[in-house]
Amino acid sequence: MRVNIRLFARLRDIAGTGELERQFAEGATVRTVWDTLASEFPTLTDYEASISTAVNAEYSRMTTPVGDGDEVAFLPPVSGG
Amino acid sequence: MNDNKMRMPTPLYAVTTEPLVLDTLISAVTTTHPDAPADTVGPGAIISFVGVVRNENAGRRVVRLEYEGYEPLAVRAFERIGAETAERWSVRIALHHRLGTLEIGEASVIIAVASPHRADAFAACRYVIERVKQIVPIWKHEFFEGGDVWIEGATADPDNDEARRDACRIAGLE
Numbered sequence: 001m002r003v004n005i006r007l008f009a010r011l012r013d014i015a016g017t018g019e020l021e022r023q024f025a026e027g028a029t030v031r032t033v034w035d036t037l038a039s040e041f042p043t044l045t046d047y048e049a050s051i052s053t054a055v056n057a058e059y060s061r062m063t064t065p066v067g068d069g070d071e072v073a074f075l076p077p078v079s080g081g
Numbered sequence: 082m083n084d085n086k087m088r089m090p091t092p093l094y095a096v097t098t099e100p101l102v103l104d105t106l107i108s109a110v111t112t113t114h115p116d117a118p119a120d121t122v123g124p125g126a127i128i129s130f131v132g133v134v135r136n137e138n139a140g141r142r143v144v145r146l147e148y149e150g151y152e153p154l155a156v157r158a159f160e161r162i163g164a165e166t167a168e169r170w171s172v173r174i175a176l177h178h179r180l181g182t183l184e185i186g187e188a189s190v191i192i193a194v195a196s197p198h199r200a201d202a203f204a205a206c207r208y209v210i211e212r213v214k215q216i217v218p219i220w221k222h223e224f225f226e227g228g229d230v231w232i233e234g235a236t237a238d239p240d241n242d243e244a245r246r247d248a249c250r251i252a253g254l255e
Contacts (some may be wrong), residue, residue: 010233012149050236053156057153058238059154075142078217078235078236080148080155080214080220081214
């Protein structure tokens, strides 16, 4: 199944793009998506403990299941205001 | 078309690349909600907060900030903060955050809070800005004399009760 991945701020810089599309097997979770990205862009692993995640623009957990066509976002620590 | 635009009500929650206008936000919270019961007590106090781009951060001379955001989730986080605020205080709030390139002195975030009584309005306003800094997916890219850096604050987790308690404490609850 096809998943759209969104990366922001420093994570976007590390990957060199804010939007990627990757294929995953059924049963994938947010963690599966993150692990795939982290193996592609090893510097991302520095953020493992501090990221937040979202599925279809709702905050999620690493264990949240991911479906075909979903948008999965990885968010470094926030600094609005 | 301009006429139409002028009649559009100001959304209570928004992210935008346009300059922020406090007046429209104050109007938005002052107007009684159309669905409110007829005996609803109207505002007796309005508190506003304007966050602006400072020329200094951690000893660096800041030149400008570039704000990036995950827009749909940012607006949902605003709505969530609004709901949290309504659980604790009798207030109406509106909250806009700007994205894109901002020069020194420009407003990055504006908040308006209306309440029948000033104590609730002051407390809720403080709570709102603290929660913005905790859970809203917006990031500052700071450009200073000699370089640039992404500012990273809190790991956003709306269900983190400790963070929520911190915001309550800062707002003067407990």
